[in-house]
Amino acid sequence: MTETVHSAPGRFDAMLKEDRALTRLYTDAALFEEELEKIFTKTWVWVAHASEIAEPGDFKTAKVGREPVIVTRDRKKNVHVLVNRCRHRAATVCEVAKGKSNSFVCPYHGWAYALDGSLRGVPYEESYAGKLERGALGLRALRTEEYNGLIFATFDDTIEPLVDFLGPARKWIDLFMKQSAGYPMMTQGEHRFTFPGNWKIQLENTTDAYHFPLVHRTFLNLTDGETEDMFDLMNKGGWVEDLGHGHSVMIMMPELVDLEDGLDAPFPEKFSALAEELRSEGHDEAKIRRIVRAVGGAGFNLNLFPNLGCSAAFFRVLQPISVDQTEVRHVALGMKGGPVAANVARLRIHEFFQGPMGFGSPDDAEVWDRVQQGAQGGADLWLMLNRSLENEEATPEGTRRGDVSSEIGMRAAYRQWKTMMEA
């Protein structure tokens, strides 16, 4: 890791105020490099959902900042996050996105590592004259912690435990997970797309209700009337809450915050065919109500700084690539062991809006791209983050909130950004 500027409190005061920021935050390549070091290596970064590596031997590859990692589950079911770099001469030891294995063998000289990263085999070891310190040459392991199925890792051994980092966001994670309707939550594949823009543009978007009726007009026009009414976000009494540590939650549909409440409410007409199919499969009415109520996901987007969104019915994962290039993953979710018809319904809902060919995401990607293009102009002009600044209020839980289209979530993320960049 190269050493960059040693900063001091106030260093970013001139470019980042509580309610606005200069566009340099999107365009300055040196700042981007600094973000990787000061944010992505020094905070909890989401790397996997437990269901992606459910069984011993399961693994997936991921990134923490720009560093390639392997997330594994060993024979004792412990999770490890290991830098995907051979300790001999640096080649990656795994190039498979997801799979099952007993070990990872470097293709260059055959060094072999166990699922916990320990070095197990070195071909022709006699040439090291017995002096190779195998015990010190395992794959580099990151500190790894899990909350309600969400697996995070960090390079920093000194930061707070994950539960403290999540703080009030934990309540919203627990609510989000209720959409698996009593079954274990599982991932059901993912869409990946890139857009030519800075990662923070997408970060902001997860709690931006203001754009929805405009950018997603075409989605609203093409969906059914019930869904259109459901997504009338500006008029439903929703709110955005600053959860600390850069996290925020945007409540879009207050009636769908707790999916275990309101189970007596009538089904939306659009799900009546699904309910009927579940009945014909012999599921009891209580279970059917629970599944159908949850099939479209929770009524909120939880934005976890810096790279995960628990967004209504899916995970949104950010991967910064360069100052003006970002990869986004939309991970579909479902019920492990749940009725196939209900999981299929969730897939079709996901495909309708999400991913590079959905009726929503390409329009998001287009406006983010336009932000990055526009940010090439007016270096002295501010990005305005002051919407609903005046009506922020304290909640009984001690957090702060604003109305549904408040930019309080963005202000929260940038406050965390500044704290970390100035540390």
Place this chain on the structure above:
Amino acid sequence: MPFLVKDTALLEAMAFVWLEADRLDHAEFEDWLAMWTPDAHYIVPVEPGTGEFETHLNYAYDDHAMRCKRIERMQSGVSVSASPVARTIRSLSRFRLLADEGQWVDLRCMQRLTEFRRARERTYVADMEYRLERGAEGFKIGRKVVRLINADHALGGISYIL
């Protein structure tokens, strides 16, 4: 060398999917919609090699109603990623008739599509699998599967039909 019956079927199938490609590149969407059987699906899977589409995540899994919506979206002028719609030029080649069962044929070929929009050019290469059903008016598409060579990696926004 005289053509065999088998070759005639291949030539007919090639001519039909070339017509489909030409209609997509030239925005003749009403005619394109009429090229399908009522219960056919247009499918762009995420996982390479998968044969299970309905129970897996796809980029697109369109029945007739979804195909109509996709076209409506492209023509509405409301979708910012489809205003303007990307220019596309595609070519299909390497045709092989995998089966000819009389009522239907299975055709496999490759497609190379170039997209141009807002001064950016992108290319999408795919293996195409067509089930073509024979009827009184000739072929109809019974199923079209677009297997992008990079389906399990990051794509750009695609607000048109592959």
